[in-house]
Amino acid sequence: xxxxxxxxLAFMALFVLQAGPALAETAACKPFKWSLARxxxxxxxxxxxxxxxATLAKPEGAAELKLSPASDVAFPVSLxxxxxxxxxxxxxAVPAIEKAGLYQVTxxxxxxxxxxxxxxxVKYSAATGQKSCPGLRKSVRFxxxxxxxxxxxxxxxxxxVKLALAPAE
Numbered sequence: 001x002x003x004x005x006x007x008x009l010a011f012m013a014l015f016v017l018q019a020g021p022a023l024a025e026t027a028a029c030k031p032f033k034w035s036l037a038r039x040x041x042x043x044x045x046x047x048x049x050x051x052x053x054a055t056l057a058k059p060e061g062a063a064e065l066k067l068s069p070a071s072d073v074a075f076p077v078s079l080x081x082x083x084x085x086x087x088x089x090x091x092x093a094v095p096a097i098e099k100a101g102l103y104q105v106t107x108x109x110x111x112x113x114x115x116x117x118x119x120x121x122v123k124y125s126a127a128t129g130q131k132s133c134p135g136l137r138k139s140v141r142f143x144x145x146x147x148x149x150x151x152x153x154x155x156x157x158x159x160x161v162k163l164a165l166a167p168a169e
Contacts, residue, residue, distance in 0.1 A: 033128035039106040039164040052090030062164040089154035106139040108162035114152035115142045
């Protein structure tokens with residue numbers, strides 16, 4: 001019989017039970033097309049809360065966005081799709097992007113992301129998503145020019161969503 005004490009076995013069992021959900025979350029999050037470890041860290045660090053119409057503090061980082069019923073949001077640029085009844089949305093201003101390049105917008109929940117620059121929607125260049133990853137749902141990449149940007153979020157079923165904006169790694 002191995003030299004394990006009952007206390008040692010109990011400790012190992014407790015460790016496995018506590019680590020199980022974390023291991024499951026990691027496994028569920030692996031199918032993304034690119035790493036979202038940075039965004040996941042930002043989301044777990046309790047980002048600042050913002051309401052619709054607010055401005056992000058800087059063009060890189062995260063926020064917990066308080067959404068309004070989609071029917072109450074006056075989006076600056078019309079949406080391509082009508083939000084489903086009972087969903088929520090918001091828009092945010094972003095300080096001017098200094099360096100043109102590939103940026104990604106990541107959401108913690110299911111929703112639509114529109115990026116607006118120079119009064120027009122920017123077509124996305126790539127997207128990745130995973131329905132079974134707790135706290136991370138989708139990330140969409142956009143080629144942005146230097147200058148101001150705004151984000152329109154719609155079709156979210158919850159009244160809050162965590163959002164991150166950052167240059168693609």
